[in-house]
Amino acid sequence: MSPIPQEHIQKIIFQGINLTDDCLGVFDDKDMLVFCNENLARLFGLPIEKALNKYFDEIIRHCHAAPGGINIETDDIEQWIIDANQKRRSQCFRAFETDLKDGRWVLVTEQLVEDQHIFMYCSDITDKKKYEFEIKKKSEELFTLATTDSLTQTYTRRHFYQQAERELSRCHREDITCALLMIDLDYFKKINDQYGHAGGDKALEHFSKGIRQQLREHDLVGRLGGEEFAILLPGTDKSTSIQIAERLRSTTEENTVSYRGTSFNISVSIGIAISSNNCKTIDQIMCLADNNLYKAKANGRNQFYHSNA
Numbered sequence: 299m300s301p302i303p304q305e306h307i308q309k310i311i312f313q314g315i316n317l318t319d320d321c322l323g324v325f326d327d328k329d330m331l332v333f334c335n336e337n338l339a340r341l342f343g344l345p346i347e348k349a350l351n352k353y354f355d356e357i358i359r360h361c362h363a364a365p366g367g368i369n370i371e372t373d374d375i376e377q378w379i380i381d382a383n384q385k386r387r388s389q390c391f392r393a394f395e396t397d398l399k400d401g402r403w404v405l406v407t408e409q410l411v412e413d414q415h416i417f418m419y420c421s422d423i424t425d426k427k428k429y430e431f432e433i434k435k436k437s438e439e440l441f442t443l444a445t446t447d448s449l450t451q452t453y454t455r456r457h458f459y460q461q462a463e464r465e466l467s468r469c470h471r472e473d474i475t476c477a478l479l480m481i482d483l484d485y486f487k488k489i490n491d492q493y494g495h496a497g498g499d500k501a502l503e504h505f506s507k508g509i510r511q512q513l514r515e516h517d518l519v520g521r522l523g524g525e526e527f528a529i530l531l532p533g534t535d536k537s538t539s540i541q542i543a544e545r546l547r548s549t550t551e552e553n554t555v556s557y558r559g560t561s562f563n564i565s566v567s568i569g570i571a572i573s574s575n576n577c578k579t580i581d582q583i584m585c586l587a588d589n590n591l592y593k594a595k596a597n598g599r600n601q602f603y604h605s606n607a
């Protein structure tokens with residue numbers, strides 16, 4: 299069998315290049331686009347005849363302003379081009395993902411070939427990206443489910459312990475004082491008895507919303523179980539934690555809970571513990587706050603109690 303002539307092979311390759319869904323082209327050593335298929339030109343928002351023989355920076359300027367093609371998100375296109383030029387030809391092979399203005403995604407590869415030419419090849423990865431985004435969203439939802447109490451939107455006991463443990467050891471290393479408030483709603487059983495479990499739930503929701511509004515972003519709030527909560531206040535000393543505890547106590551007492559056309563009051567007892575050399579682990583500080591909570595309850599409820607370790 300006689301070999302297929304080179305011209306015939308070249309014709310077949312060119313047909314393939316124009317029929318493929320992928321995008322490909324060649325930039326020369328001066329960064330002029332000397333060869334491409336229609337798909338690559340479209341990726342730059344240009345028809346093939348307008349894309350060919352244009353320099354990379356001209357193509358990018360056009361693409362930035364064009365309604366279609368690669369989504370170049372920048373307010374400073376000249377700086378963007380300088381940055382891109384620093385990366386182009388810095389390695390033999392580069393690959394990166396980018397989105398298009400119509401929402402699709404492509405994987406762009408740049409292969410440095412002979413005489414500083416760049417062979418660019420891009421393929422559609424929209425389905426892969428969709429799948430990745432879905433997985434990311436689902437794993438974020440799962441993380442929230444595992445770490446947040448759905449009724450009160452506070453951390454679950456386990457997550458609170460983990461976060462508080464980490465924060466306490468960071469504060470100990472940096473010689474920063476932390477306060478832990480252990481809070482328990484008073485006579486909660488009576489609320490359930492009087493207003494039903496749903497009324498009790500409403501009180502828990504109302505209370506937790508109130509405390510979250512009064513705290514800083516980096517304070518940690520967890521529901522330890524039932525009607526018991528803990529708050530870790532990093533960088534908070536004794537006098538500030540007493541002020542915060544009193545504010546939480548008084549606002550809880552003052553803000554009535556509205557439920558099915560009626561309203562009722564709740565109150566809380568609070569045990570305060572401050573971190574120190576004798577009280578630096580999560581177990582030690584929780585234990586001290588728990589003992590102090592017990593004393594606040596024993597002293598008549600609707601109050602806070604503080605003692606040193």
Ligand SMILES: Nc1nc2c(ncn2[C@@H]2O[C@H](COP(=O)(O)OP(=O)(O)OP(=O)(O)O)[C@@H](O)[C@H]2O)c(=O)[nH]1
Nearest residue numbers: 482483484485486487488490495496498499524525
């Ligand atoms: N509505 C509702 N009630 C809950 C929830 N978790 C626990 N409870 C109820 O909370 C009540 C807590 O009662 P106790 O431990 O006796 O405490 P208390 O009545 O608040 O009394 P003191 O803490 O001593 O002031 C129990 O009746 C639990 O069933 C919940 O998620 N929702």
